[in-house]
Amino acid sequence: MTVPGGQRRGLVLLAPAVALTTMVTTAAVGSVLLTSVGLLPLFGPATASLQGFQAAAPDLRVASRESLLIATASTAVALVVGLTTALLLLRLAPRRRWVGAPLAAVLPVPHLVGAAAMGLLLSGGGMLSRVFGVEQSAWPELVGGPWPVAVVAEFAWKESAFVAVVVLASTSAALPDLSDAARMLGAGARQRLLRVTLPLAAPAAAAASLIVFLYTLGSYEVAWLLGRAYPEPLPVMAYRLYTSIDLAARPQAAATAVTAIGLSVIAAAATLPLIRRLGAAR
């Protein structure tokens, strides 16, 4: 802006949000980091050591793998289903748009409610086992079983609605005109999909996928309710250690939190340039 004093006014407007965010995140991350290396003990003298990481190392490896597995699978399913949903809704005639109503209903559902619902749907004796008439003993262990099927199902269900809404919001204004223009120029349905619709939807789909990945990597309650005790993802492991009656487990809990933060930051840093490039190419 050319308004005199505009620069300072901008900083004044940003100050409260930036100050609150900086204060909370630095205090939290700093405290977790210091606790993980023994410099912020609950009692006694502070002595720097990597004992927290060392003691938790074998479990950290398993939990990181479990977290990355859950996040990757959930993001992949959410992206495919969400993108397909958005493309389908974009092609529907306006009077058929009501099929989008269930999608709007899923969006505000809290993940904990989603987890409770998935439990009642997928567990042995749950609704699906009744519909298919399969005895509890013969029903696959979808809830609390060796694979986090119900956990991934809950994330994919909720987050596919999120991906669909983000993609719809970013493409529905420009797509009809561009698609019509491509049709006039002789592009077939397949070409329009590959050359117009998907490139237009890609930046929003990629950004939404990153948000979904980071969310599912750091989410506690779904895996706590629907997963099983071992292997457990990082958030569940961190909270278990954090609430352990053994106060010496605090550095291990902090080391687990540091690992989760590290994985999230690496994932964000690795994919942000790609998302920028997609946005710029558009």
Add this chain to the structure above:
Amino acid sequence: MSTRRAALGQALAAVPLVVWFALPLAPIVLWAVAAQWAWPAVLPQRWGLTGWREAGAAGLPSAMARSTLLGLAVACLATPLGAMAGRALGWRLTRHSGAASLVLLAPIAIPPFAVATGLDTLVLRARLPGSLAVVLVLSVFALPYTTYILRAAHTATDPDLELQARMLGAAPRYVLRSITIPVLRPALVTAAAMAFLVGWSDYVVTLVLGGGRLVTAPMLLASSASGTGNEPLVAAISVASILPLLAVVAGGVLVRRGRRAGRREVPA
């Protein structure tokens, strides 16, 4: 004929979609009105409000009131802060927009459980009330969304709008109240709704920092869902946690549709 076939194809393709989004909600809706539903029956054998009576006894009404207050507090803090930041970023009032955006989006990459467990001892040492800490932390997690929504809204709005009103003699406060806020109203409502949802849906931050005293609806749900044999109770709390939200969403859609219809009736 071919258009009819295309329409049929669209309708058929929509079926798996509707099933995918609606099916997981079916068991909680059915269990919420079931008094008896033994395996292998596909539908409840006896209907009733057992779950709702149990939920009432477990303190659902006051838990929902606390959740509402928490959502409102987060919305009241994160919406104006997000609007101010969105104004600075969307109207390019600062050279530091890159750094500021990075800071404001950073909470997306920091897991809430890590923030909550990291702050817990600090909050105790500073003798800060737990519920205040919960509101502050959840506002930080709502800020990326409110800032992003309101930055986009400012980008789509001409900053000269305010300048013109000022040149016509309007006081700054009048401009804000009668020009800027009405123009940004849809985005402000969306941002406030997102922030409310962050507070309404939270479990882990309330669990760690609330110190067990801030019993919100998700806290009740978690304690009943982790047990077995109380499906009607779990279902009643679940349905109670989403019905008000669906009512608000449906209400918003109807109001917007009504407004659009009203606008169409006015001759240009």
